[in-house]
Amino acid sequence: MIRNLIIGAILSSLVLLAALVSFVWTPFDHTAMDIPAKLQTPNTDHWLGTDHFGRDIFSMVMVGARTSIAVALVAVGIGMSIGIPLGLTAAARSGSWLDELIMRGNDLVFAFPSLVIAILITAIFGAGAVNAIIAIGIFNIPVFARITRGASLSLWQREFILAARVSGKGPARISAEHILPNIANLLIVQGTIQFSLGILAEAGLSYVGLGAQPPTPSWGRMLADAQTMVSFAPHLALIPGSAIIVTVLGLNLMGDGLRDWLDPKLRVTRT
Amino acid sequence: MLRYSLKRLLSLILSLAVASLVIFFVIEVAPGDPASFMLGINAQPDTVAALRTELGLDQSKFARYANWVTGMLHGDFGTSYTYRTPVAGMISDRLWVSLPLALYALVLSTLIAFPAGIFAAARRGKGGDMAVMGATQLGVAVPNFWFAMMLVLIFAINLRWFNAGGFAGWDKGLWSGLHSLTLPAISLALPQAAILARVMRSALLDILGEDFMRTARAKGLSRRQALWRHGVRNALIPVLTIIGLQFSFLLAGAIIIEQVFYLPGLGRLVFQAISARDLIVVESVVMLLVFAVITVNFLVDLAYAAVDPRLRSRT
Amino acid sequence: MSLLDIQNLSMSIVGVPILQHVSLSVASGEIVAVTGESGSGKSMTALAVMQLLPDIAQASGTVSLGGTNILDQSEAQMCALRGASIGMVFQEPMTALNPVQTIGDQVMETILIHKAMPKAKARQHAQDVLERVGLPADRFPLSRFPHELSGGQRQRVVIAMAIALRPKLLIADEPTTALDVTTQAQILALLKDLVQDYDMGLLMITHDLAVVADLADKIVVMRRGKVIEAGPTQDLLTNMQQPYTRMLFAASNHQVALPPPPKPKPLLQVKDAVRDYALPRTSLFAAPGHYRAVKQVSFTLNRGERLGLVGESGCGKSTLTRAILGLEPLQGGQILLDGQPVTPTQGADMQRKMQVVFQDPFGSFNPRHRVDRLITEPFYLLTDPPKGRARQNLIAETLIAVGLSPNDATKYIHQFSGGQRQRIAIARALITRPELILFDEAVSALDVSVRAQILDLLADLCESYALTYLFISHDLNVVRTITDRVLVMKAGEIVEQGATETVFSAPQHPYTQSLLAAAPKLPELSKGVITA
Amino acid sequence: KDSIIVAMQLEPPHLDPTSAAAGAIDSVLYSNVFEGLTRFMGDGAVVPGLAESWEISNDGLTYTFTLHGGVAFHDGTTLDGEDVKFSLDRARAEDSTNAQKALFAGITDITVVDPQTVKVTLAEPNGNFLFNLAWGDAVIVAPESIDDIKTNPVGTGAFKFTNWVQGDRIDLTRNADYWGTPAVLNTATFKFISDPTAAFASVMAEDVDAFISFPAPENIPQFEADPRFQVLVGSTEGETILSTNNKQPPFDDVRVRQALAHAIDRQAIVDGAMFGYGTPIGSHFAPHNPAYLDLTANSAFDPEKSKALLAEAGMGDGFTTTLHLPPPSYARRGGEIIAAQLAEVGIKAEIINVEWAQWLETVFRGKDFGLTIISHTEPMDIGIYARPEYYFQYDNKGFQELMTDLNATTDPAKRIELMQQAQTIISDDYVNGYLFQLAQLSVAKAGVQGLWSNAPTQATDLTAVSWAE
């Protein structure tokens, strides 16, 4: 439905806009503390109030959008840049030992409990945005590999691929010239979905203290910091919580809308 | 069928072997030493060395890997560095919380998702469909720990219908056990239900476009009869895949929820074990989880065959 | 009074008229065939009778079944009619059955849903009906699943479902299009018998005029949502009023004149070719089994010769094609082109000598490329492909050769009709001037009129380019006119070969004989009529 | 009502207080299940425990302990001198895994004079010896039950261990045969709730009767306002400090360390991180100790002075360093505030959140850090400044001699004087940033009485706890 696409695009671009504007302007310095002015409810000065250190929540949410988007985007980038070539290779060599190896490897990565591994990665390399990206990115790889292979396999059965083979083109060339452009839509749609999952995952990791590190604000950490104060300062949790929901909702709607708009017959798995 | 199962079994064993290697050596590079963690900041170096000897940490990595693997083959997962009790026992205690919780959440999510997905598919494009789909969008977008927090505020603190957390144990009866798992199960189930409902809907919509649905209508079945008799079972295949994935996720992914509801489950065990560098526990739990996922996938494959006769004769 | 009477049926979808004032009638015991080219509204008419039109369709007029106007019936009343009073058989037997239910359950469902009899009796009845359509319970127990049956057998199950309650009217929408000729003949015979036994009315939709002429009592010809001509079969065949009808019949039996082949000089030699498909292991330790799709096939194709390959579905025709193209390895024997062996690892110089045209005019092209890029794909094989103007000229020349315009070079494939796409496919095969072209079911998916045009094009090209090709088809009529020599293939083996006319007029092998016998034939129409 | 459910954040890794540093073990078992020769009281005083009395030889080298009569372990075996000798020998043995082995370092010999009398000989006089014996790591265990001690602790206390559901709770029941004043409660359950939100919820939902050392100070006002609950605010032995790597440039320059001290606004940290709970300190000493000197003025908040000092040290443009923060919220929150405050004077502290295991490895043992925040919870631990190899690497001969003197001194007045000197030296040397004394915040239902409000050691002594009528 095109309406989904529009609503989703508006929500997502609002968030993107906030992130971009935060580079040049925020109402306050997002790191500036003013402890006597802590825990203010929204007012004319601080539009969304202040947190337990007296920082301006509006500014933090804006900069937090930057963190969330950056982490999720790079994680999706990792997943795509490794997963898609793997999937293409597996499909081109379908049935061979290489295909088997790639797919079994995929299953294995899938089988690992992602959150536990994410915690381990941060335990090994230390908490931080970069490691959160790696942790989320690793689990994006099999998602893209699998969906790429699945979609490519059916394309490899198509006669225009046979025609290309008759024209002497090798698997690599065919993958790049014929397969990839034809599954691009599918990958873009899956990309938006993984992107939204990435934002949720970053929030979850930050919530347990393994995401971006202070003073870089992150929605998940704002939420985690606020959790004990929900009972007397609910806006502290509601605001970053809503930011996450709006972003994820926007991206999902956009993904759904894109899928319907680009090709109603696209199959997208989302887990 | 048997041949197929055998083949799957072989790849299962191979996967586990590779997994054990990966797990062991990845986890072993984590900085931090269980012995110094146990003994704290006033410990003297010789005390730490003594504890390392006692824990067997002075052996080479390969020797320890070999011990661990051979032990596991005999059902012996080793002894926890911090708790100093057999890991197998600890895990099985925790499983009595995590497994029922995962199952409970799965049942809830299925009970919500099936009717919702079928309802939406049957009313494709109408108000009911929009409402259900809108709700699922929201369900996917709400972080579950946040949702859990809200549940506790409302149902435990304000209404006092449930405990804020903790697990009553099964010895006090099935009911009190389930009661203490209800809020955690709901917070785990809802996002999963949203996903499952969407899968159910789209699978059904695919099926609705199939020729045999038209054949069914031509026989005189009403739209609804056709949907239930011919649609749902065929739609089960993609849905089963997702259910399988979700179960493994629920088993391993409840860490944060277990934290919020202070449940003595596997997730919290592994979380604690990581921070205490109780590596053998971490390794064994991860191994178990990998095993569970692979086994569940295996079972899902067998379940496909039960649902889809075409696969029964598959070579 | 007739059983089914459609009067002035019009139907539109979001304002687009699909059916316009369609009128036709079917009496008990009568077979009425509806024919016409693809998209003419045949299926829509049938669905209107069943009231299974898409939700967005708007219908007007009357469709009366035994006196009641179906268009006025409520959905519940329609449910009671469907399956009980009107049965329907669809084209695709592979997908018309629920894959997860046994055939017994599916046939019984028709009975049970109308509460015609208790369960135990329904079971017996289902068994009887299946027996009636030629699926006796001792060989085909009710507990079989659809995937355990062949296409023809599945179509019988679909028919059994449709006739289980002896409906007064049976609608069959292209019931045999997906089947091979021998099976098609059996199913048509079965339908004819059922009409006689049960005194049903049969509304039969098909685009195959040979079938129509063979089977129907009355013929209705549709074009662009309108009935343009209708009448009893004999009258209509002998006295066609509409040019379109005449054209349709002419095209079905289209003949082309090929230039005579040059002196035999071998181009392609296939010697004892064997192609095995590996099957998954049967047990963990046993060696993997294999399925032999091509068994010791040998033949020679001479330069300038047009060779046909016929045989029913699954006999190994496409497999052989892929081996000749060097896309898949042989497990035995040899294929020589110009005396050089063909292998999957062959160099570009070998590959350049062959091109191929496939069946599916939709699937043969990358939808994201423009026509110029599509047809020049084989340039990849050339060491020194033409560039710039030379390339433009060659593209234009080739497009003109296949009857398109040079301007088409910048269009995308979805901007063309099926026949035009097949022309583009031929252009792609032609552009590097290969010595051999393989046509794998290259006209099977086309409407009769379009098919006739493509056949003409091929004949023209033979004239101007002296083509050598292997033409693969299961359509005997087509092969008969477009080839000089023919191979008959059965289950991976070549059972007969010879000059086309000889084989068709005096088949030697029993399989060839049965194949020819099963193929429906158009009646010999007087030459005067066929002048489209 | 004769039972109680007490919650705390951390679960003991195992139940042997003599072979792990985890405070959680003592929190559950100290005084409840295990007792030592001496013991701490709620106010920090050291009083006789299993030892009824003792005599100290004039040279201060020999302690002769007389044990209480009729003391039995929970498994029925009686406590005698052999058990005491076994316990102390085990703690100081070569292969001992006692986390505080240093407490016993001075012991040269232990002799059992008779079943009720044990003589301990020291190498040199030690003013802290009786205090040392009061630690949880010095409790008396029996050789008969030592093998299973990690899962089935057998002590002499007023409560017996009954059950441990790992990850969830530990159950104790009253020891009917207790040698001293028996416990009032019949049973006690310890529950482990690490998440601060869950802690809040569990108290609010009345799932637990008391929460010892409540982790979220921000919630305390709510409990105070709620008549269902009482809040116990006490102090701990935890000096919360901004530990500074004295060997790492530029912190090897005392002016830089002083600049650091003046850049920090303690009150803001107490307010922001602890929501007002905690006493600012100016040196490494607990304010409730009689020897405490208030030296906070020595490092008053003065950013201008701080900048001036930095300039003087050639660091006028500021510098970059690391700030390692272990998990507790005092460190994580305090660290964020300190980083912001240091930024004001041009010091860029990069926050690195670490787990304890990592902290121990990199900061404590690897000494690979610039700054870190930690609460030193061991009682009377100013002695760590006399250990040049200790992680903050403060090496001052004068201070080391002072500590040796202090150890050898038993005269209380003299000891106070020496301790005050010590406080002044490290304050003047700005060894570390001294922040505040960690408060002990506990919440209990209104009817609970007899809980310790202070935490002189990590203990939850339930022996005197009861419910008001």
Ligand SMILES: Nc1ncnc2c1ncn2[C@@H]1O[C@H](COP(=O)(O)OP(=O)(O)OP(=O)(O)O)[C@@H](O)[C@H]1O
């Ligand atoms: N759901 C639909 N929405 C809009 N147009 C439709 C729909 N289904 C069919 N049509 C259009 O209705 C017209 C008639 O279609 P119909 O299926 O009756 O053709 P047909 O004669 O059966 O052709 P064929 O021989 O290919 O089966 C076509 O132009 C087709 O594009």
Ligand SMILES: Nc1ncnc2c1ncn2[C@@H]1O[C@H](COP(=O)(O)OP(=O)(O)OP(=O)(O)O)[C@@H](O)[C@H]1O
């Ligand atoms: N990849 C494969 N693996 C195993 N068996 C195959 C494979 N491809 C084809 N076959 C089998 O080989 C036989 C010949 O197939 P082929 O596609 O060559 O038939 P065909 O004569 O072209 O039929 P049609 O007219 O339906 O196109 C069939 O029985 C088919 O099932």
Ligand SMILES: [Mg+2]
């Ligand atoms: Mg049709």
Ligand SMILES: [Mg+2]
């Ligand atoms: Mg074929």
